[in-house]
Amino acid sequence: MEDTFDPYLVEESSSAAAAFPAKDPDHGWQKVTYAKRQRRSSNAADPNRHHPNGLPHAGDSSHVFASVEQKALERRRALESATAVAVVAEAGTTAPRSRPAAATSDDEDDDSGAEASRGGQENGEAAKKVKQKKPKKPKVTVQEAASKIDAGDLGAFLVEVSVSYESQQDIQLMRFADYFARSFAPVSGSQFPWTKMFKESPVSKIADIPLCHISESVYKTSVDWISQKSTDALGDFVLWCLDAILSDLASLQAAARGSKKSVQQSPAKAQVAIFVVLAMTLRRKPDILINLLPTLRENPKYQGQEKLPVIVWAIAQVSQGDFAIGMYLWAHFLLPLICGKLSGNPQSRDLVLQLAERILSGPKARPILLNGAVRKGERLIPPAALDLLMRASFPSPNARVKATERFEAVYPTLKELALAGSPGTKSTKQASQQLLPAAVKAMQENNPELTREAADIFIWCLAQNPDCYKLWEKLHLENMNASVAILQKLSSEWKDYSTKLSPPDALRETLKHLRAKTRRMMDSSAPYVILGVLYAYLLSLSWTPDTLRMMFASKYWLPELPGIAKMFANEMTLASAWIHLLAVDLFAARQVFDDGLKNKVETRHSVSLCLFFCPIGIATHAITKVLTKMSTQSH
Template identity: 50%
Template sequence: MQGMEKDFELVEEYSPSPVIGREDHQVDGEWQTVRRKNRRRQPLRILSTHENSCGTEQQDRLVADAVVMESSSGNDVEMDKRPKVTVAEAFRNINVTQFASFIADISGMYERMHDVQLMRFTDYFRTVLAKVSHSQFPWIEILKDSSVAKMVDIPLVDIPEEVYKISVDWLSSRAVDALGSFVLWLLDSIVGEFEIHQGVAKATKNAIPKTPPKCQVVIFVVLAMILRCKPDLLIILLPIIKDSEKYKGHDKIPVMVWVIAQASQGDLGVGLFLCVHFLFNMLKDESSSNMQSWDFILQVIERIVSSPKARIILLNRAVRKGERLVPPSALEFLMRTTFSVQFNGTERLQVVYPTLKEVAIAAPSGSKTLKQITQKIMLFAIKAAGEGIVALSQEAGDLCIWCLTMNQDCYKQWEDIYLENIEGSILVLKKLLDGWKAFSVKQHTLHPLKESIQRFRVKNQQAMAGCENAAYQASLRVAEKYCKMLSGKISPGQKYMRIFVLAGIAGIVVGINAAFLFKDLKSSG
């Protein structure tokens, strides 16, 4: 997918043809090439063979619709005078048979030029939707003011089912490289226009332009269909999207949420992957985060995790393209935001957190992946456990105990960071004591814990001997108390063994005495 970002700015500038400055026209049923000088390539309307066989009057109308409209003010006025129709009305005018014939025509005519096929495909819908104005499709207002549940169906809610099926079946068989480049071009068109008409500028404060926004309905239609049938494209394109400033910023979140919502319609895992790996990065900057951004993102996540069989789907495919849907770093962000930050979305985040946490820690028992996950989680969890925020400490402590249960190597890791995380260690030690019965029955062996507790006690004694900090001394004494109590829990047999030995000795003594007594009685008798 290298080189996808080249020269993709506005819709009118897309030129996938290897021969720049040439345009194909159909004249008297024959395809001819006309060379143009000093002009950019403009999308052309391609007439299918079926359309070309229509009567003269109908053909003239189709040709008129197929004419490329320059972006001059005069043409804009002519377009404004056209009768306006809704998206639904425009879609109803599609003849399914003619549309299928058109798809077959461009597939054969540009057999090895999938990028050109995609442009012609878009031009078809541009012609169909030419009379839909911005007032009939106020996409900027829809993105900014609508709920995700509503915006996700726009504009495909009105497309005929047969047309949609023909389209996505055809799109699914296009080359990935061609689709990837085309998606970036479509996305750039939306993002660029959206930014202009929000009055957002990075260097200066510009007023909202007086000119009305372009009606981008065709861009939304084609992009939505591609994303739904090929959602994995966004994972492939994510490095490009993440590295480009044009897609970043809270002002772009409504657009990116719509894009991700479309992909999640095709694959819930892709939707969650993009929320975590892209949208969360915007929210990690607390200085610039805001409630509207959180609301949009939470709506997408809520929609994903509440979908039928979402939990099973996400757990079974917790890794995509070699990366986890919810990596440990994202789990830390979620944990801290859910249990230490109070905002209007806290309760909603607490509802989805358990599912996201399950996805984050999902891995086959005993696998290398599980070992890597537990060791990464242990590092941030032990630290968070000691930060003194009650809800955060409890959740972090639970994660630490899960790590110790799933991976015995985490005991050695705990030993290495014990003294520098003494407060977190105290909380984990206390949790082990309080939940000893439930914890102990899950362990194959308590030997690793026993060894760690012994080393902790040595560390406690050494640290207390050389520590002048009264508060740290007090913490060490508390830790030592819990370590001693756990030692008793781990080796209760030592106490009972002493009793058994003493009882055994006593029994032997009694037995010997009884034997001598019996002997004496027998002798005297």
């Protein structure tokens, strides 16, 4: 800014200096002043410098930004009031952030403050701006927000919604969820970290979240209203809730991985409301999830290790409403997951086993489950699930894991549920016909514990359904080891099984048929015919003119050792020799078995040795006959 002199003041000073030279201590020098600055000071001190309408005079430059500052202050107050109204009015949506607006108004304040500061500096005064911190909003917990929900107000709201949207139940359910979204709007995401809770907390704890904070009166009002809605509308509503939760889960995981992919995310404060309304719906109408079971199985949206805790939580809500339906969903959906796709994941096994243990440990759970062991013709524990449980509870010794003991603990009760029912009923017959082949297959796996358990289930099938005896006859020849294991168990524990298999006429007839089939197989010449044809074919391939010349190279047409060695170096010749030995061993084993039946001598070890090396098997059989005869004579 240029400094200007007032000529009138300078002239006046000069004349004064000439008139009073003796009295002037400054010797005629006059102090230089700035006219503009003086005019500003005088204007600032003048209280009547404004027009009657409140605006400053045109020449008043000291407060030229006063109107701008006033408008900025008004805008800021308007934005703050709009923000407060939006927080209360908007249901289930994130309140508009006030930070950008505040920043804008702060910038305007900074501009006006800077102008005022410049004016102060020109007057020689440094004006310092003091920023006031906004008071922090108090954090509201889920429990505090839930305690403010009034059952009477909720009931009146639901009545109004039911009347307004009488024929649109889907909109009614959305408004129902919207009511709770408004109620939990003050709750921040940090007060409900559901992903962390589901990951770190046991099933027994997460099963009650967040309904443990809802009052009994609010819960009763809600579930009574839910019970009046149709199954289709509730099914769509449950899927909508699950989709919202899984969408929020996907967005959180993407944020944790630093992914730039945008995912539609529900506000964190709305998640509390979604969990609340979903839990109340599943507890009041647990059979809804059974209707949705095909969707959960087929749609990849609901599959995966990271989504399993949400599904387990949902089934836990169902089990709170109905033990039997909860166990049905566990056996039909969760158990195949941990025995199939997620079999190698210990966390998944732990979650699923926790849910089973929670259901079975409930008050009067066993009688309730046994009462509903068969639901609309379907068993709570289907035969396929019992087969999975049996293999998980009785694995081979080198395949045992930490969860094996927990499977063993729940197996007896679950087996009782799988085999529950009156003999001869339709469901029991169907279960026995499905279980018998699975038991036969399990007995072929060379696992003693599994074989004993499978044999017990096999005998249960015989006791429940006479048709299983015919099925046994069909499977006998292809599964001789299984038949042997069953007969051994029957002979060793006949006292226990005699009452279950009474009258034993069907068993007696079946044993006769099995013996006849075994005899026909042993008397049949078909194996020898097949081996003979195969032997002749290989022999024709190996005995070529070149082979004959090597064998009979001497003039006397006698085989020589070098020629024999060259001949057996041929793969075809070696294979034909092996077939020949196998035919001889099989014939010897057959003869040993027949001789054992006639003389009532144990032949299993002798037959095995015959198939390994014929002479040793025959010698062993002879020794066994002698020892058996001596033992019989001594007794």
